[in-house]
Amino acid sequence: MALLNEMVWRFLHALLYVQRALLAWFRVHIWRWKRAVLGLLLPLALGFHNPKRAGPIGKRTSRRVRWGADGRTLEKLPLHLGLLITEEEIQFTDIANLVVWCMAVGISYVSVYDNQGVFRRNNSRLMEEILKQQQELLGMDRSKYSVEFMKNGADKQEHQVLSCQSVVKVLSPDDGRLSIVQAAQQLCRAVEQKEKTSKDINVTVLDSLLRESKNIPDPDLVLKFGPVESTLGFLPWHIRLTEIISMPSHVDVSYDDLFGALQRYAMCEQRLGK
Amino acid sequence: MSWIRERELSFLERLTANILKAGPMPKHVAFIMDGNRRFAQKAHVQRQEGHSQGFEKLAETLRWCLNLGIHEVTVYAFSIENFKRSKEEVDGLMELARQKFSRLLTEQENLEKHGVCIRVLGDLTLLPADLQQLIAKSVVATKAHNKCFLNVCFAYTSRYEIASAVKEMAWGVEQGLIKSSDVSEVLLSECLYSSNSPNPDLLIRTSGEVRLSDFLLWQTSYSCLVFQSVLWPEYSFWNLCEAVLQYQLSYQSLQKARDLHREGQALQQMEEDRSCVAELLQHRGNGKLVDSQSRQKELLNYIASREERVRCFLNALQMFYPVLWGSGYV
Numbered sequence: 065m066a067l068l069n070e071m072v073w074r075f076l077h078a079l080l081y082v083q084r085a086l087l088a089w090f091r092v093h094i095w096r097w098k099r100a101v102l103g104l105l106l107p108l109a110l111g112f113h114n115p116k117r118a119g120p121i122g123k124r125t126s127r128r129v130r131w132g133a134d135g136r137t138l139e140k141l142p143l144h145l146g147l148l149i150t151e152e153e154i155q156f157t158d159i160a161n162l163v164v165w166c167m168a169v170g171i172s173y174v175s176v177y178d179n180q181g182v183f184r185r186n187n188s189r190l191m192e193e194i195l196k197q198q199q200e201l202l203g204m205d206r207s208k209y210s211v212e213f214m215k216n217g218a219d220k221q222e223h224q225v226l227s228c229q230s231v232v233k234v235l236s237p238d239d240g241r242l243s244i245v246q247a248a249q250q251l252c253r254a255v256e257q258k259e260k261t262s263k264d265i266n267v268t269v270l271d272s273l274l275r276e277s278k279n280i281p282d283p284d285l286v287l288k289f290g291p292v293e294s295t296l297g298f299l300p301w302h303i304r305l306t307e308i309i310s311m312p313s314h315v316d317v318s319y320d321d322l323f324g325a326l327q328r329y330a331m332c333e334q335r336l337g338k
Numbered sequence: 339m340s341w342i343r344e345r346e347l348s349f350l351e352r353l354t355a356n357i358l359k360a361g362p363m364p365k366h367v368a369f370i371m372d373g374n375r376r377f378a379q380k381a382h383v384q385r386q387e388g389h390s391q392g393f394e395k396l397a398e399t400l401r402w403c404l405n406l407g408i409h410e411v412t413v414y415a416f417s418i419e420n421f422k423r424s425k426e427e428v429d430g431l432m433e434l435a436r437q438k439f440s441r442l443l444t445e446q447e448n449l450e451k452h453g454v455c456i457r458v459l460g461d462l463t464l465l466p467a468d469l470q471q472l473i474a475k476s477v478v479a480t481k482a483h484n485k486c487f488l489n490v491c492f493a494y495t496s497r498y499e500i501a502s503a504v505k506e507m508a509w510g511v512e513q514g515l516i517k518s519s520d521v522s523e524v525l526l527s528e529c530l531y532s533s534n535s536p537n538p539d540l541l542i543r544t545s546g547e548v549r550l551s552d553f554l555l556w557q558t559s560y561s562c563l564v565f566q567s568v569l570w571p572e573y574s575f576w577n578l579c580e581a582v583l584q585y586q587l588s589y590q591s592l593q594k595a596r597d598l599h600r601e602g603q604a605l606q607q608m609e610e611d612r613s614c615v616a617e618l619l620q621h622r623g624n625g626k627l628v629d630s631q632s633r634q635k636e637l638l639n640y641i642a643s644r645e646e647r648v649r650c651f652l653n654a655l656q657m658f659y660p661v662l663w664g665s666g667y668v
Contacts, residue, residue: 252521292592308548337419
């Protein structure tokens with residue numbers, strides 16, 4: 065009997081695996097097909113209605129304007145959006161696209177996280193990709209955006225800027241539980257040195273200490289990419305009220321996917337206990 | 339019994355349960371029982387009735403969990419933030435709690451039969467005194483039971499729990515029981531209200547909301563999160579099975595992530611111990627170089643003494659902050 069149950073279980077999981085694989089395959093191929101068709105039809109349409117075709121610069125500007133306008137149509141935009149990648153294989157170009165779209169739509173703080181520390185170890189590569197995609201998609205001058213990368217420690221690489229419009233932070237599990245432990249150690253040291261008593265410690269004190277070293281605002285929205293249903297250690301203290309929206313994959317993700325999630329976020333109602 | 343529905347599964351339910359149990363099953367499931375008020379609105383009944391139905395659904399769900407071999411359940415019954423609700427609603431919820439805990443105390447035999455251990459986690463000082471008494475009695479009455487565990491988070495928020503744990507460690511430092519360098523992830527976990535439980539394998543939130551709302555933020559870092567759109571009073575056995583299936587699908591990745599985290603933690607501890615020993619040797623030594631064998635011996639001694647300190651500290655905590663409150667008086 066137990067053997068039969070196990071066989072049925074294996075069969076069920078095999079079915080689900082096939083279903084997931086099929087859905088992923090469809091998603092990618094339908095998107096590629098859509099892109100190919102648009103690529104073919106749009107120039108034709110423009111050719112009929114506009115004798116002058118929009119050059120690459122014009123296309124970038126109109127995209128930038130459209131994305132900015134999209135952002136303004138939403139009831140609310142997250143101040144801090146977290147991109148949580150649970151997939152093993154990471155495509156840096158797709159991540160860079162997501163970051164650039166977020167900046168274009170008007171989100172001022174974007175964080176990028178994976179639980180294996182891949183982004184942290186490759187943050188210069190990510191930075192390059194983001195700057196490249198910025199140029200590619202928005203045609204912005206490199207110096208107009210501040211891209212600040214957070215490493216574990218005070219060593220921050222900051223690209224010089226005139227108008228700081230967006231901040232991008234790379235996060236890893238060390239920014240989660242470990243940071244809380246480090247703050248706890250700091251408070252205990254203060255108690256050891258008789259600068260504080262244990263009775264002085266409460267949520268507000270711990271919270272302000274956490275903000276002191278790494279001032280990460282609480283994420284309003286986390287987009288989780290990949291099939292793993294977990295936050296995998298992402299900022300446990302900060303995600304108290306964060307909306308967590310799951311997306312199937314970051315590979316070949318489109319602007320419409322991102323905007324759909326932002327629309328969903330704009331509609332949610334936070335009652336805050338009431 | 340009022341807290342666990344006495345009802346056997348149907349044939350189909352039993353079959354499904356047996357099939358699911360062929361795979362990895364969560365040992366500890368946490369529920370955010372959201373949607374009572376929306377259900378009340380939908381069914382055109384009073385809010386209080388919605389909450390009451392919510393409790394009945396809890397009793398049913400506990401039965402399903404036992405049938406599925408899930409022996410530990412944690413539920414988010416009342417958040418510290420919920421005190422912001424209207425006085426009428428808060429009083430209603432307190433009254434419901436009074437009724438249910440009083441009823442529990444009359445069902446000793448059944449509790450013993452099922453071996454149910456009830457723990458209540460939160461800042462219980464925020465509750466009316468008579469309710470605190472009822473809760474204390476219930477917890478004491480079931481303390482020795484060990485077949486299944488129900489943790490009720492009442493007047494709870496995760497941030498408060500974490501801050502309390504830090505406060506307890508600071509108290510330990512104040513009493514000279516531990517040093518600030520002994521503070522670690524493992525020690526903090528031991529000081530949380532939930533220290534007697536393993537971390538939840540699966541967290542389920544109903545009613546379609548996709549946030550954690552300050553519930554078990556530390557403990558669910560590597561748990562499977564399942565958000566379901568069904569309203570809590572309408573929760574069914576099939577919804578639970580769906581969530582367990584989701585857990586099974588994420589199982590391998592979660593194990594991997596947890597192992598990775600544990601390795602990182604161990605490495606972190608080792609580095610911390612090494613740097614403490616280096617500092618110790620520096621203070622002790624007169625500029626003499628210490629050979630690697632003595633250094634290794636010192637390291638082992640240091641680790642042993644650290645572990646002893648921590649053990650004494652945790653014992654002292656048990657005595658000073660009685661377990662029956664789950665450290666809720668801090």
